[in-house]
Amino acid sequence: MITMNDIVREGHPSLREKAEEVTVPPTENDIQLLNDMLTFIKNSQDEDIAGQYHLRPGVGLAAPQLGINKRMCAVHFEDLKGRLCSYGLINPKIVSHSVEQAYLSTGEGCLSVDRDVQGYVPRNARVTVKAIGMDGQELKLRLRDYAAIVVQHEIDHLNGVMFYDYINPENPFTVPDNSKPIG
Numbered sequence: 729m730i731t732m733n734d735i736v737r738e739g740h741p742s743l744r745e746k747a748e749e750v751t752v753p754p755t756e757n758d759i760q761l762l763n764d765m766l767t768f769i770k771n772s773q774d775e776d777i778a779g780q781y782h783l784r785p786g787v788g789l790a791a792p793q794l795g796i797n798k799r800m801c802a803v804h805f806e807d808l809k810g811r812l813c814s815y816g817l818i819n820p821k822i823v824s825h826s827v828e829q830a831y832l833s834t835g836e837g838c839l840s841v842d843r844d845v846q847g848y849v850p851r852n853a854r855v856t857v858k859a860i861g862m863d864g865q866e867l868k869l870r871l872r873d874y875a876a877i878v879v880q881h882e883i884d885h886l887n888g889v890m891f892y893d894y895i896n897p898e899n900p901f902t903v904p905d906n907s908k909p910i911g
């Protein structure tokens with residue numbers, strides 16, 4: 729099972745590289761890895777398992793965080809309206825997005841960042857994502873607010889982008905005019 733020892737931290741090159749497209753159709757190994765990533769996220773949200781294996785709770789994980797430079801990521805969380813959002817995404821691509829931006833009022837964190845980085849992270853409030861799912865089929869997701877923020881955080885990892893790259897260095901709590909707080 730994936731544990732925190734498998735997650736690379738800041739300074740590891742794979743967090744700043746562009747990950748490679750997964751060949752289509754994905755191999756059994758690709759699907760198995762995505763399953764393992766999804767299982768890690770679920771485990772990290774289970775008090776008992778997380779306590780036993782010292783897992784930091786997370787709502788997503790991207791393959792580069794395991795030092796694997798493949799365009800794969802997984803998300804598993806309930807959005808602020810209690811809707812379950814659980815996906816393994818292969819070669820995800822944002823095909824369109826809103827002009828309006830959104831940011832988590834709590835700021836963001838990252839399993840690959842062992843420090844607290846304060847500040848707002850402005851992102852697209854709504855995104856349309858095309859990807860290949862765990863079943864090898866093409867899927868299209870229309871996401872908004874919290875779900876849009878989490879999936880953008882993960883897709884950023886596939887492009888070597890970290891959440892704090894978006895924080896305004898002069899004033900970390902300034903946000904663009906056309907952005908709204910989430911949560």
Ligand SMILES: OCN(O)CCCc1ccccc1
Nearest residue numbers: 786788836837838839878881
């Ligand atoms: O890349 C996954 N990750 O490091 C875990 C935390 C994910 C995450 C946290 C806050 C806002 C959006 C996404």
Ligand code: NI
Nearest residue numbers: 837838839840
């Ligand atoms: Ni992260």
